[in-house]
Amino acid sequence: MNFSIDRKYFYDQLSIVARAISPYSPLPALSGICIQVEADHLILMGSDSTISIKTIIEPNEENQLKIESTGSIIIESKYLLEIIRKLECKIVSFELFDDTLIRIEGDHGTFHLNGIEGSEYPSIDFYQPQNEFILSKKQLKEIVRQTGFACADSDSRPVLNGINFNMQGENLYCSATDTYRLARKRITLPQENTFNITISNRSLNEIVKSLNQEEEDIQIFVDQKKAQFIFDGTTFQTRLLDGTFPDVERIIPQHFISTLQIDARELSNAIDRTNFILTDKVHLIKLECTPKIVEIKTRSSEIGDSKEELLSSIYGGEDLTLTCNGSYMLDALKALGSSRVELSFTGVLKPIKISDPEDDSTLMIVVPVRSID
Amino acid sequence: MNFSIDRKYFYDQLSIVARAISPYSPLPALSGICIQVEADHLILMGSDSTISIKTIIEPNEENQLKIESTGSIIIESKYLLEIIRKLECKIVSFELFDDTLIRIEGDHGTFHLNGIEGSEYPSIDFYQPQNEFILSKKQLKEIVRQTGFACADSDSRPVLNGINFNMQGENLYCSATDTYRLARKRITLPQENTFNITISNRSLNEIVKSLNQEEEDIQIFVDQKKAQFIFDGTTFQTRLLDGTFPDVERIIPQHFISTLQIDARELSNAIDRTNFILTDKVHLIKLECTPKIVEIKTRSSEIGDSKEELLSSIYGGEDLTLTCNGSYMLDALKALGSSRVELSFTGVLKPIKISDPEDDSTLMIVVPVRSID
Numbered sequence: 001m002n003f004s005i006d007r008k009y010f011y012d013q014l015s016i017v018a019r020a021i022s023p024y025s026p027l028p029a030l031s032g033i034c035i036q037v038e039a040d041h042l043i044l045m046g047s048d049s050t051i052s053i054k055t056i057i058e059p060n061e062e063n064q065l066k067i068e069s070t071g072s073i074i075i076e077s078k079y080l081l082e083i084i085r086k087l088e089c090k091i092v093s094f095e096l097f098d099d100t101l102i103r104i105e106g107d108h109g110t111f112h113l114n115g116i117e118g119s120e121y122p123s124i125d126f127y128q129p130q131n132e133f134i135l136s137k138k139q140l141k142e143i144v145r146q147t148g149f150a151c152a153d154s155d156s157r158p159v160l161n162g163i164n165f166n167m168q169g170e171n172l173y174c175s176a177t178d179t180y181r182l183a184r185k186r187i188t189l190p191q192e193n194t195f196n197i198t199i200s201n202r203s204l205n206e207i208v209k210s211l212n213q214e215e216e217d218i219q220i221f222v223d224q225k226k227a228q229f230i231f232d233g234t235t236f237q238t239r240l241l242d243g244t245f246p247d248v249e250r251i252i253p254q255h256f257i258s259t260l261q262i263d264a265r266e267l268s269n270a271i272d273r274t275n276f277i278l279t280d281k282v283h284l285i286k287l288e289c290t291p292k293i294v295e296i297k298t299r300s301s302e303i304g305d306s307k308e309e310l311l312s313s314i315y316g317g318e319d320l321t322l323t324c325n326g327s328y329m330l331d332a333l334k335a336l337g338s339s340r341v342e343l344s345f346t347g348v349l350k351p352i353k354i355s356d357p358e359d360d361s362t363l364m365i366v367v368p369v370r371s372i373d
Numbered sequence: 374m375n376f377s378i379d380r381k382y383f384y385d386q387l388s389i390v391a392r393a394i395s396p397y398s399p400l401p402a403l404s405g406i407c408i409q410v411e412a413d414h415l416i417l418m419g420s421d422s423t424i425s426i427k428t429i430i431e432p433n434e435e436n437q438l439k440i441e442s443t444g445s446i447i448i449e450s451k452y453l454l455e456i457i458r459k460l461e462c463k464i465v466s467f468e469l470f471d472d473t474l475i476r477i478e479g480d481h482g483t484f485h486l487n488g489i490e491g492s493e494y495p496s497i498d499f500y501q502p503q504n505e506f507i508l509s510k511k512q513l514k515e516i517v518r519q520t521g522f523a524c525a526d527s528d529s530r531p532v533l534n535g536i537n538f539n540m541q542g543e544n545l546y547c548s549a550t551d552t553y554r555l556a557r558k559r560i561t562l563p564q565e566n567t568f569n570i571t572i573s574n575r576s577l578n579e580i581v582k583s584l585n586q587e588e589e590d591i592q593i594f595v596d597q598k599k600a601q602f603i604f605d606g607t608t609f610q611t612r613l614l615d616g617t618f619p620d621v622e623r624i625i626p627q628h629f630i631s632t633l634q635i636d637a638r639e640l641s642n643a644i645d646r647t648n649f650i651l652t653d654k655v656h657l658i659k660l661e662c663t664p665k666i667v668e669i670k671t672r673s674s675e676i677g678d679s680k681e682e683l684l685s686s687i688y689g690g691e692d693l694t695l696t697c698n699g700s701y702m703l704d705a706l707k708a709l710g711s712s713r714v715e716l717s718f719t720g721v722l723k724p725i726k727i728s729d730p731e732d733d734s735t736l737m738i739v740v741p742v743r744s745i746d
Contacts, residue, residue: 112677
């Protein structure tokens with residue numbers, strides 16, 4: 001194996017593949033990047049056995065790839081990235097000795113790294129699942145940003161650590177919940193389809209971080225085992241989360257006893273100001289709503305208390321006082337990202353729906369807690 | 374106690390005083406900021422019993438301080454800073470109830486915080502030591518940046534955790550060493566003086582972080598117990614480190630067998646590129662110098678090896694091969710900050726002097742280690 005390639009281009013490709021690699025892999029081969037050099041292209045692979053990423057590089061003007069001989073090797077990802085990032089040269093060349101020692105050479109620096117024989121890399125099946133749909137990079141980023149925060153983060157119900165993609169006809173519903181709150185985003189797609197899968201939030205975050213700024217689409221292929229994302233010449237696949245995702249439609253309230261419209265920033269800032277007033281390490285806020293005045297209050301016997309009137313609020317319906325987790329409310333407001341926000345109430349201890357009054361495609365639910373007083 | 378003050382101004386002053394406060398203070402009063410309101414001024418104090426900071430605020434146009442009644446209280450520093458930072462108002466007002474409950478009020482947010490009676494604050498002696506000298510803010514920053522990195526960081530010899538200020542006549546020698554390396558900077562001051570004290574690197578870092586951008590001087594007062602820094606209306610004092618600082622003059626070599634002049638960036642980059650090639654977790658680099666060629670090599674039986682020729686080097690003297698800690702060398706080059714650098718050698722296992730060929734006020738020493746081969 002002997003090839004040379006544009007250093008910067010190669011570094012960018014290695015960085016993407018390295019996203020799949022866990023430094024704590026029990027299998028030594030999986031802590032490395034597998035480089036396979038074929039006669040007319042080069043394959044990079046990284047995997048932690050849940051997420052796998054593959055990039056195929058074919059010679060072109062930009063990458064200046066020149067292949068002299070074929071072969072394969074697995075190189076410790078962190079060393080390889082470190083060298084390629086720091087070498088000061090346009091073209092970097094690689095030459096393999098004895099199947100396990102690779103020479104990496106820039107303009108005047110030479111490295112020899114001990115690797116593992118390429119044949120020891122676990123065989124990863126990159127078959128393409130049947131169900132296909134397409135999202136823009138922007139859409140996928142929005143889904144992850146607007147729902148991922150509501151995922152659980154525990155081993156007790158793994159399926160809640162992911163975002164559920166439920167496609168019904170032409171509507172794709174993306175939902176996440178840790179049972180105390182819910183985030184849901186609806187996207188309408190041009191082609192009808194039916195599937196219901198849950199992808200781990202961690203995998204989705206790694207994909208989103210791998211997306212460059214270009215305005216391209218992502219091809220997504222799913223079945224009951226895995227989801228595969230294809231973009232920028234990279235194939236990114238992840239195992240699905242096992243388990244049945246809760247039927248969130250049933251949780252979303254339809255009838256309300258009152259609504260509060262308010263400037264989202266005013267509400268966020270008022271909540272954020274009190275985020276140190278904790279009761280048993282939880283930031284509880286009390287909303288006291290009447291059509292005349294809406295106030296937000298906190299109290300902790302140890303620290304102190306606070307009170308603030310929400311001046312931009314318009315409240316309609318019966319008087320209501322309820323308490324909820326301030327951090328959950330803040331997360332929801334931030335993810336919603338609208339300038340005005342509507343809080344729809346169903347009762348003192350019943351779910352609060354939080355939405356943009358001008359856009360019903362995204363909604364958040366926060367469940368109140370028992371009053372602190 | 375009842376006063377109001379410009380929120381932004383007050384926040385900046387609180388932030389400085391808070392630098393002295395350790396969140397892990399065993400004395401509850403010391404986890405707070407002490408606010409003392411006198412008839413015509415306000416005093417803020419923070420301390421961890423090693424470092425103490427005091428600021429006196431007198432009413433003026435900028436701070437809009439208005440005092441209605443006097444009194445004192447100690448308020449948990451992190452809560453106070455959080456509130457004052459996040460309140461959205463120009464003027465914030467304070468009112469004390471029952472000696473331990475304070476009301477903080479902005480335009481439409483009100484907080485009550487539980488505090489501790491001001492009388493419980495430990496009495497801190499802010500007397501002024503006799504020996505005075507003056508440094509510009511820039512000079513003090515340079516001293517800390519160029520020598521502080523060489524301080525030790527262990528409890529075995531506390532005096533090595535500080536920077537030694539040794540004033541002899543009109544020369545102030547600032548030195549730090551962890552016994553494996555040394556950094557020394559000489560500053561010539563207009564007034565003669567004699568003292569030899571060691572100030573902890575941590576204290577000096579807190580002072581440097583408190584300095585604003587303005588081009589003012591710092592008055593420094595020292596005796597055998599403490600050092601006091603006065604700037605921007607703030608009094609910052611710290612206990613000195615006990616123990617006798619080593620006589621570093623004796624360590625600095627005077628006679629050399631060879632010298633290497635080189636572009637500092639080329640040398641830094643070459644060392645930095647190999648920083649993952651570790652032997653027993655230490656980054657060892659081997660310099661092979663001859664008048665014809667200077668090379669830098671690393672080797673680790675586990676990871677691999679590297680070799681690079683240093684093209685900008687000019688070497689004079691006998692052939693020499695030595696090994697030293699690459700991280701120490703990098704630190705020294707970074708702190709020196711010159712574009713070209715001179716390495717003066719005294720032998721295979723003897724101290725290397727690193728200096729700017731055009732400025733002899735600052736020098737670094739790195740002690741080589743036994744060869745890795």
